[in-house]
Every structure is written in structure tokens, then in C-alpha cells.
Amino acid sequence: MGAFKTGNYRNFLREIGIPENDIQARIKEAVHTFFYDENERIYHEAGSDMGYLCDTGNNDARTEGMSYGMMMCVQLDMKEEFDRIWKWSKTYMFMTEGENEGYFAWSCQTDGKKNADGPAPDGEEFYAMALFFASHRWGDGEGIFEYSREAREILSACIHKGENGRKGSPMWNHDNHQILFVPGIGFTDPSYHLPHFYELFALWANEEDKKFFKEAAAASREYLVKACHPEKGLSPEYGNFDGTPMDKELPWGYFGDFFSDAYRTAANIGLDSVWFSEDKGQREVPLRMMKFFGTSLEAVRCAYKVDGTPTERPVLHPLGLLSTIAQGALVATTPEEIELAKKWVLWFWNQPLRKGVRRYYDNCLYMFALLALSGNYRIY
Template identity: 85%
Template structure:
């Protein structure tokens, strides 16, 4: 049986590390060590201070700052009660990434150089989602400040842009397809990204967004859960990086490659489903996908060394982010029913025995690692 109610109603957050026998002291030491490495270690950190009151997270493989990582960093900081770092990242985002003119006014440029120079003038919707959710949590945990630090106002205005651009003469395109309620890969695109579907966020946006936007987000939560059922393969549980609105893998090749397979972006889908199970917990069909993934990969971690088609066909394409895949899949264990916990337990144990990734490509892996560490220890919470 799966827990009938999630932490939103009960306030109880499952700690899978304790369930595999780790002590509170061991768990806290692991979190402290990871935070020290991720934020402060001179050789391995992702976070960097900039001047007296700003900071950024860098994609170490591309030497830029991305809204993905910046908003992830803010979410980590609010979960860890690191207000100074949260405010520094937010101010850097608003100073350098936020766009105040043109079709994308009201959004954030998805990539900037580490000196703040914009590399692009388009947004990536997963960044906006995480910015908004982190800002609401900051408002509730620390209280609103003034100006850009009036967190709840900033979150509401950002979400309003995300769904109302293009209306009443306002330039640009929304981040959701208004006909089917699905989040888009980029505004105006004809496809979605399964890992952008965050129904557990939308449930909360439906409570805290502007009054006129709440019904939209309540529906978006249902739409996304229904979509995840369709896009996660019925046997393997794998989802594609990019998908058509009907749940099938995107079959159109983009200028930068084919993205209808199970690859880097798609790893996050299992993690998102795991967090949805913790926060809202109701029996939904999409919650079974992470366990199907675990059973597909089997008991040998070598199975996660290559890419796959969503039907499980292996591809001659190596995994770029093996720790990210392991971390996100382990976080998906939070969705496993009690009678399937032995399978899920193996992944939690594998994750526990993995260190943070070192080297040039560590950014994405270690972001997913940090989220899994928080979620599996019961510390990725609603505020």
C-alpha cells in the first residue's frame, strides 16, 4: 500500500535513509559534507559569490550561469535555511538574467556568462517554475522583504507572465500551451519536456498565485499527472527528453540533435514523481513509473551507462551524467509502494554509497545529487 495522504496534509516527510538503517547523525553529516563541497570547496564548488551581495551557480561544463542552476540553487538554499546565499543568487538573477523589454520581457535569459553578460535572450521554463516555487517558500519561511526581496509578489508576477503573455496586446508567448494546459519546452514551441512537468508545484501555485491564475494551475496539475502517465513507457517507465503533447517521444530532429530518447533531461522525471508522491501522496497512475525504471535497469549499475529509447532499446550513446541518473532514480524511490520497497531500497543504498561527482562535468550531476539527498532524508519540504 502507498501512503494515502502526502506531507501537504500530514506534515510527515518520509526519510528513506533511516529506513535503510542510517542514523540521524550519519544523515546530517552527509548533508553537511555535501553542502560544504557544493557551496564552499575551492576546487569542487558550484556556487560562487560575486561582489558584496550577489552570487551565482556555474555550469562547470559550459562555464556559464543558467536559470536551471540558479533556480535550483535558490531551492536548495531555502530548504537548507541559507537565506544569505538565496538572496545573493536571486539578486544576481534579477540584475543580469531578468529581461525588461522585447517579447521575453518578464522572463529570465536562460544563459549568461559568469560576468553577467547574456548569452541568449530566450527563457527556459523549468527555471521560471523553480524560481517561483523557491520564492514562495522563501516568503513563507523567512517573510517578505522590500523591493525584489518581496518574494511572494515576485513569484506571483513571474507566474502571471508565464501564463498571460500574448494576451491583451502583451508581447511574447506564454510558457504553457493554453489549449492543452501543458508546459512548453520554450515559449511558442510545438512540444513539451516531460521533466518540466511539476504537478506538485502547480498544486501549490493554485493556492498562492494571483487569484485569477489559481484555476489554471489547479488544472495544470491534473494535466501534467495525466501526461506523465502517457509519456512514461508502460513497461520500462522511461520518458523521453522531449515529447509530443500526446505523450509520444518527439520524433522530429532539432538542429542540435535528436531528443526523443531517454537521456539527460529525462532523468529528472523520476525524481519529480518521487517528490510529488511525498508532498501529495495520493494514488495516481504516474507514481508507478520510477519503480518500472528500477526493475528495467535491474540489479547491475552497468545498465545505466548508456542511453535508451523509451521502449528499452539500448543506444550506442554513453550517459553523460551517470550520477545524475542514479540520483534522480533513487529519488523516485519515494513513489514506490511499500510492498515494492526492496527494489527501491537497492537504489537508495546505491545512492548513499556514491560521492559527489568531481571534475568539469559535475554541475548537473551534483545538482540532482543535492536534491535527492534532501528528498531522501525528508528535508525537501513544503514551506
């Protein structure tokens, strides 16, 4: 039975013998580095009441990172930072006209100028979830800080764009209830599938949208079973609706391999296991990955085909990959599974936050894993 019903959040770090004082000290240190350290922070204040997270590898602000930052802040009870990030998002990223009215531009320069006029659906789903949690944890305010209304409006746009003369395309396929890589496109991204979010959207979205999200939760769990290799557990960055890897090269590259986006799939399955414990077969995925990668961290240094064939492409985000595999440990229940998972969690525990230009994505995934593995990534 999951934490949604029991209210009990698994602290895997404590289970394997790490003292609670050490866990809390690590969280405090990581938060300071991520948000406030002058040399290593990802978060930056802007003016008197706004803030943004910088993708340090590309020197821009992305809805991925902005919505991630809001989720971290609501989990950590950091309301001021949450509101600053949200106001920056609404001021600079939110689109009020055109084909994508009601969505957020996926990339902006750090001065707020839009780099694109298209959205990335993983941003919208994290925005909505973080806003619901903020409403329940801190209460709704006024205007853009009426968090629950803002969340419902985001989700309404995500599934009703294109209806009744409204411009644009939805972020979910209405036939199979799968989230799309971008609105209107004919494929998905396995790491966008967040059934544990959709279960909650089914409770808190507009009345007419609740049934859709309940069906989306079931569809995503079933999809993840098909999208992740039955032996290796690896998923592609982009996937066809039937679960097969993207099998053609797109104008911006080939994305049918297990690479950066795909790392998040195991972490999502781990968190879903904690929150809802509803297994359609996806629970085995992180365990298969741990077995595939084996006994050495050297295995996480290159990219792979989903069948486990190594490629010549090096991993850009080794700490991110390690963090997501470690978060996947939350599915482990038997003594044998826990022993397998413990190795990966200890490897994660012994790694510091990444420094340097590429630290943004790695450290976001590290922060989520640290919160989840300590029992501090919760439903509010």
C-alpha cells in the same frame, strides 16, 4: 495522504537503517562541497551581495542551476546565499524589454553578459516555487526581496504573455495546460512537469491564475502516465502533447530518447508522491525503471530509446541518473517495492559527489535526492 496535509516528510534513508547522525553529517558535507569547497564548489560569490551557480561543463550560469540553487538554499535555511543568487538573477538574467520581457535569459556568462535572449521554463517554475517558500519561511522584504510578489509576477507572465497586446508567448499551452519546452513551441519536456509545484501555485498565485494551475497539476499527472513507457518507465527528453516521444530531429539535435533532461522525471514523481500522494498511474514509473535497469549499475552507462533499446551514446551524467532513480524510491510502499527501492537508494548513498568538469548537473540532482530521501525537501 501526502505531507501537504499531514506535515510528515518521509525519511527513506532512516527507514532502511542509515543512522540519523550519518544522514545529517552527509548533508553537511555535501553542502560544504557544493557551496564552499574551493576546488569543487558550484556556487560562487560575486561582489558584496550577489552569487551564481556555474554550469561547470559549459562555464556559464543557467536559470536551471540558479533556480535550483535558490530551492536548495530555502530548504537548507541559507538566506544569505538565496538572496545573493536571486539578486544576480534579477540583475543579469531578467529581461525588461522585447519579446521575452518578464522572463529570464536561460544562459549568461559568469560576468553577467547574456548568452541568449530566450527563457527555459524549468527555470521560471523553480524560481517561483523557491520564492514562495522564501516568503513563507523568512518573510517578505522590500523591492526584489518581496518574494511572494516576485513569484506571482513570474507566474503571471508565464501564462498571460501574448494577451491584451502584451508581447511574447506564454510558457504553458492554454488548451491542454501543459508546460512548453520554450514559449510558443508545439511540444513539451516531460521533466518540466511538476504537478506538486502547480498544486501550490494554485493556492498562492494571483487570484485569476489559481484555476489554471489547479488544472495544470491534473493535466501533468495525466501526461506523465502517457509519456513514460508502460513497461520500462522511461520518458523522452522532449515529448509531443499526446505523450509520444519527439519524433523529428530539431535544428539542435534529436531529443526523443531517454537522456539527460529525462532523468529528472522519476525524481519529480517521487517528490510529488511525498507532498501530495495523488496517483493517476505515474507512481509506477520509478518502480518500472528500477526493474528495467536491473541489478547492476552498468545499466546506467548508456542512453536508451524509451522502449529500452540501448543506443551507442554514453551517459553524460551517471550520478545524476542514479540520483533521480533513487529519489523515485519515495513512491515505494509495499514490502516488495521497498526492497526493490532500497537497493537503488543504497547505491546512491555509497556514491560521492561527482568531481571534474561535468559535476554541475550530476551534483544538483544528487543534492535534491539527498534532501528528498532524508525528509528535508519540504513545503514551506
